[in-house]
Amino acid sequence: NAGVMQNPRHLVRRRGQEARLRCSPMKGHSHVYWYRQLPEEGLKFMVYLQKENIIDESGMPKERFSAEFPKEGPSILRIQQVVRGDSAAYFCASSPVTVNTGELFFGEGSRLTVL
Amino acid sequence: AQTVTQSQPEMSVQEAETVTLSCTYDTSENNYYLFWYKQPPSRQMILVIRQEAYKQQNATENRFSVNFQKAAKSFSLKISDSQLGDTAMYFCAFILSVDATNKLIFGTGTLLAVQP
Numbered sequence: 001n002a003g004v005m006q007n008p009r010h011l012v013r014r015r016g017q018e019a020r021l022r023c024s025p026m027k028g029h030s031h032v033y034w035y036r037q038l039p040e041e042g043l044k045f046m047v048y049l050q051k052e053n054i055i056d057e058s059g060m061p062k063e064r065f066s067a068e069f070p071k072e073g074p075s076i077l078r079i080q081q082v083v084r085g086d087s088a089a090y091f092c093a094s095s096p097v098t099v100n101t102g103e104l105f106f107g108e109g110s111r112l113t114v115l
Numbered sequence: 116a117q118t119v120t121q122s123q124p125e126m127s128v129q130e131a132e133t134v135t136l137s138c139t140y141d142t143s144e145n146n147y148y149l150f151w152y153k154q155p156p157s158r159q160m161i162l163v164i165r166q167e168a169y170k171q172q173n174a175t176e177n178r179f180s181v182n183f184q185k186a187a188k189s190f191s192l193k194i195s196d197s198q199l200g201d202t203a204m205y206f207c208a209f210i211l212s213v214d215a216t217n218k219l220i221f222g223t224g225t226l227l228a229v230q231p
Contacts, residue, residue: 003159033217042119042206042221043160056216091160095217104217106152106160 002027004107005074006092012113019079019086021110025094032075033104034060034067037089046090049075082114117142119209121222128197129230135182136192136225138207146212149183150219151192154204163205166190168212197229 005024013019025032030051035043045059049069060067064082069075079086089111093104118141128134140149151163166174166183173181178198182191194201207222 031217035219035221040223042121042223043219044221045218048216048218056218059218089158093160103162103165104219108157108159 004029004092004094004105006090006107006110008110009108010111010113012115013082014115015083016081019082019112019114021077021079021090021092021112022074023077023092023094023107024074025092026096026105029094029096029105031095031097032069033093033095034075034077035091035093037091037109039088043091046077079112082112084114087112087114117144117147117209117211117220119207119220119222121207121225123225124223125226125228127228127230128194130197130199132197133193133195134197134227136194136205136207136227138190138192138222140188140190140207140209142188142209142211144211144213148210148212149181149190150208150210151179151181152206152208152221153201154206154224155200156203160206164192194227199229199231201227202229203227 032049034046037043047060047067048056064080066078089109091109093106120139147168149166153163154160164176178195204224206224208219
């Protein structure tokens with residue numbers, strides 16, 4: 001029973017390039033969450049998606065960041081024109097239903113380094 | 116706005132000893148959930164324990180237990196008989212019961228090192 005799969009685990013980009021992070025939720029889970037962990041900080045909510053819908057993107061910067069969860073395939077977090085401040089660990093989590101119990105299943109994260 | 120504070124950036128404990136990690140939170144709401152998540156060096160976050168605010172009884176899960184003081188807005192985690200595998204970053208987290216988006220609010224974490 002595979003858990004939440006994220007790739008790549010590590011990604012290095014130069015300033016101005018694009019970063020794409022992928023997340024495959026646990027089997028049977030249709031809700032995906034993206035969190036960002038900056039150095040020395042806790043995880044911060046970015047966006048909550050269901051299949052083909054963005055439910056809550058209140059934590060995502062308005063510029064350069066976008067997320068999708070298509071009908072087929074993984075969820076994608078896309079960061080355009082990356083800057084050094086985007087360097088962080090990006091975590092994806094999934095849940096089977098919209099139950100606000102906070103029991104999310106996390107992936108191992110994707111660490112983005114911007115040179 | 117809700118906030119979660121973990122005032123201990125790092126802690127160390129000897130194997131088989133007991134350690135307590137502190138967490139305080141701030142909210143004006145009455146119904147919420149509190150959590151401790153563990154992030155081992157492999158980096159996958161795992162739920163350790165959960166507490167519903169309406170329950171007075173402290174949650175326990177094997178060697179892990181919490182001391183939930185609602186009036187003081189305190190939610191500490193006690194790890195008994197510490198094991199080397201308990202070495203990890205521990206995050207306290209909070210969610211409102213009315214939040215349908217599972218928008219967890221995390222503290223900054225406590226890095227626990229269990230020494231042999």
